Amino acid sequence: MPISREEEYFVKITKIVLEIFPKYLRKLFIDKWDQKYPNNKWQSNIASGNFLFNKIPNTAKNGRNRVYAINMQSGKESDWDTTTLVYAMLYSQLNLIPSCRPDGQRSAPLLISEEIDIIRKIRNEFFAHFVPF
Numbered sequence: 001m002p003i004s005r006e007e008e009y010f011v012k013i014t015k016i017v018l019e020i021f022p023k024y025l026r027k028l029f030i031d032k033w034d035q036k037y038p039n040n041k042w043q044s045n046i047a048s049g050n051f052l053f054n055k056i057p058n059t060a061k062n063g064r065n066r067v068y069a070i071n072m073q074s075g076k077e078s079d080w081d082t083t084t085l086v087y088a089m090l091y092s093q094l095n096l097i098p099s100c101r102p103d104g105q106r107s108a109p110l111l112i113s114e115e116i117d118i119i120r121k122i123r124n125e126f127f128a129h130f131v132p133f
Helices: 005-036 046-055 063-074 082-091 112-128
Strands: none
Touching: 005 082, 005 112, 046 063, 063 082, 082 112
16 A cells, blocks of 8 residues: 555654764764864764763763763764764753754744754654654
8 A cells, every 4th residue: 555645754754853863963063073172083982982971061960861971971972862962962062052042033044053953852752752642
């Protein structure tokens, strides 16, 4: 049985949010990291992970964020889920994502941070933390 257009669009947005978006977000993280720390380029290893961990204040002290800390300390960004990746980008002091304008104040062209925030919200609301009706 052929799928409907709506189902096709759902499959496409799912692929974008769960596969393509994290891939490019990881690339953005590494590119910006290497720009800020040219003498300590991201190596996807424990040394990079520990350096990142030390840039984020109070991560290990906050019980909820300890999971992020453990994942980040591995330095293997390819193993990080999107939540850990976004957490690292927001709090790594790399100025990767400037704070977003409130939803009602957004207008084209959107800042990169606003585009990331929108996709993050879609991922969280519809895929990661979906509550059925």
